[in-house]
Each structure stands twice: as C-alpha cells, then as structure tokens.
Amino acid sequence: MTLADGTAPCGTGQIRFEMRTVAEALRRVILVAVNTGERPCRLPATHPTVRFDEVAEAAIPSGVQGEAVVLAPSQRAFAGIVFPAVASPGRRGQSTRVSVALAPDDQPTWVTVRPGLTVRSAEVSGWFAASW
Numbered sequence: 001m002t003l004a005d006g007t008a009p010c011g012t013g014q015i016r017f018e019m020r021t022v023a024e025a026l027r028r029v030i031l032v033a034v035n036t037g038e039r040p041c042r043l044p045a046t047h048p049t050v051r052f053d054e055v056a057e058a059a060i061p062s063g064v065q066g067e068a069v070v071l072a073p074s075q076r077a078f079a080g081i082v083f084p085a086v087a088s089p090g091r092r093g094q095s096t097r098v099s100v101a102l103a104p105d106d107q108p109t110w111v112t113v114r115p116g117l118t119v120r121s122a123e124v125s126g127w128f129a130a131s132w
Helices: none
Strands: 015-023 028-035 041-043 049-052 069-071 076-082 094-101 109-118
Touching: 015 109, 028 069, 069 076
Parallel strands: none
Antiparallel strands: 015 028, 028 076, 041 069, 049 094, 094 109
C-alpha cells in the first residue's frame, strides 16, 4: 500500500531494531529503528508494540504520541521505553530479548536487550526522527 506522499508503511522485514541504554539508573532505553531497505518507508505515528520475553503484557503506550516518520534508506528513528517500577525478586524473570511490531498485522521481530534486564512493566512512546 502506497501512501499519498509516495511512501509505503515500514514493516519489520525492512527495519533493523537496536536497544540502547539511555539512563540505566532511571531505567530508560531507546528502541532505534534503521531502514535497511532500498526505498523510503513511513513509521506510523502510533506506538510500536513492544513485548519483553518474560512479561505477558505489552509495554503500555505512554502519553507521548510521536509522529509519522519517513525513513530514507539507512536513516534512523527512535521510540523511548521507560521501566517505571523495578521488578520484585521472584515476580518476573530477566529478559534477554524483546519483540517489536509496527502495526497490528505486522510480523513481530525479536531484538536482543542488554543482559540481565529485569522487567515488571514498561511504557513506550511513539516514534521520533533521529538526527544521529
């Protein structure tokens, strides 16, 4: 499906995802999306669906909606992930990966996270263009 501006929606098959720690003490990371395709694509303004392998519930969309971002080949965008509560011992396991989907009908892909990330709950923002 091509949009009015000539771009197609991004799918997980043409995006490489990375997790980067922003402030470990504050339990914040960013999910980076890189267009590995040969054509520009559009990330939706909606929040990505993020699930950690040890937590049944998806990350809760935060109040920050973000924007629809057109990614040229090799260009980046990011969404913020916050872990508002530290997991209690024995309540949840340690996650080593996270699944990410861009739309409800998109096939999720798995992304490796830093070792030993303990998750009880998470919040995720929408997408924002990256200038780095």
